[in-house]
Amino acid sequence: MLLPIIQLVGPTASGKSGLAVDLALALAERGQPAEVVNADSMLVYRGMDIGTAKPSPAERRGVAHHLIDIMDVTETASVAQFQSLARAALDEVRGRGAVPILVGGSALYSRAITDVFEFPGTDEQTRARWEQALAERGARALHAELAARAPEAAVEILPDNGRRVVRALELLDLGQDLRPTLPTWTYALEGVHTIGLALDRQVMDERITQRVEQMWADGLVEEVRGLLEVGLARGRTASRAIGYRQVLQYLAGEFDEDEARAAVAAATRRFARKQLGWYRRDHRIDWRQAGTVEPAELAEHVLGLRQS
Template sequence: MDDRSSDPAAVDLIAVVGATGTGKSEFALAIAEQLARSGRAAEIVNADAMQLYRGMDIGTAKLSVAERRGVPHHQLDVLDVTDEASVATYQGDARVDVERITGSGAVALLVGGSGLYVSSVLFDLAFPGTDPELRARLEREHAELGPGVLVERLRALDPAAAAGVDQRNPRRLIRALEIASRSEVVTPSLPSAPRAWRPARILHLHRERTGLVASLHERAARMFDRGLVDEVAALRDHGLEQGKTARAAIGYAQALDVLHGRATRDDAVEATAVATRKYARRQVSWFKRYADAEVLDVTGTDLAGLREAARRIVP
């Protein structure tokens, strides 16, 4: 990776990354406010794939307009739940936001835990387009023949992709095979030494696993207490179950099980907590590969502590 300066005045792109439940949103707001005190404006560019969706608020912990405290946010509420999220599209749109923000003299804060989405902005990664006909054929084969046949075909075409793909996730398996089946093969993963798109400072928030696991279960219960099932019921009227990406989001899939009578509320909370813990492990593994990131241990840190940490980052 390219060298990045530790002087906040030397860069106009700062990434705040980390696993779910580490306090990225609050920390980014604190940095924006601290920058404002030093005379620099800042705007936030979302890098959480599920926060791209309109109406998916409770289950994604999306900040309300009031909670954004006057700091402009971008790449929120840009997709309908029937749309399929595309990292290639996001890369282009988010970079346009970054260039507009920095071109105005402000600092762009890239904030989120979706590793590939964050990386698509920070690094020179290329993503192949989609082939609707091939995708439809692979979906039919998956439905008729099961995942095993597709996994074996992927293994023959791209062993590395086959080893890394979640075979239980039809969308990811089909996408991996779609990519491998085309001549311009580009594997959507992070190279061992990615080249930076432009100078950036990366702040990686880390919480000790024991405390993080407990907080993630509390987070899952809180989402259901705040009305996640009702939110999902409303989104069904807007086609949630016809969408390929949104309906599989953690919390939303489990809430759909409640609405269909396949699970109780307590079952759904536990299933959401388990899925979130697994996702957090993948996030930790992904961001560990950011060799030049500054790792900030926020274990046991409350909101006041996050604000104090921001003051140390931006004196």
């Protein structure tokens, strides 16, 4: 019997993590084990809890979660590496007779896991040169350079996303194909069923504002201070995560606290809109209104997807 892979996607604050646990428990009640596989590249980091809205052990309610808290903040996570780890986790879960529920992540990461998705080559010296330029000049300056050299590619990358800007410039220097779009909508894995949680833009923005306020109340600044002691500032990817980057700027005196909080909310809204743009192009997604999905009904739907 081929067990399906259930992929939950949608904007920030649409309730994906909670629904994943609800679905896993509903499936277990019907005799079908299920486990959650994280597709968010920042949940892999130990200690990055508040700013990533990482589900706590209590919120996981006994449901097994994979690819959470597996790396130190000084380690660099790449899309290619995450693809390999996630696909291995999906195979492992299925091998135990459980339904994998793949949750969250950007369109880039979620599609790299499930879709036909190959990665162009790299060159350490070229990458190191652009990493140094990023540290000295900042992401927006490099994004302007990318826009001058490859305007179509620059449009598809947020100006603050230093990691993707560096990668694009590296590929340009290497003379490799720099495609402004993701590959065609073709699953590389069998049995993938993608469910999207739709959220009204105004509601999404309100939830994002509330979430950022709650993160501050829960101690995001203190969390970042603690992570600085274990090398957060040296982490190429962890230090650039939304929320952490702005708090680091606040602690460095570049923002006051109110400006940092506003910057986190603004960056999160930009990111959410960008992701929605990508997801809306994917005709394979079964869209459901966030907050209205009944776990029991969804569980029955999933059970009907099993193939002999």
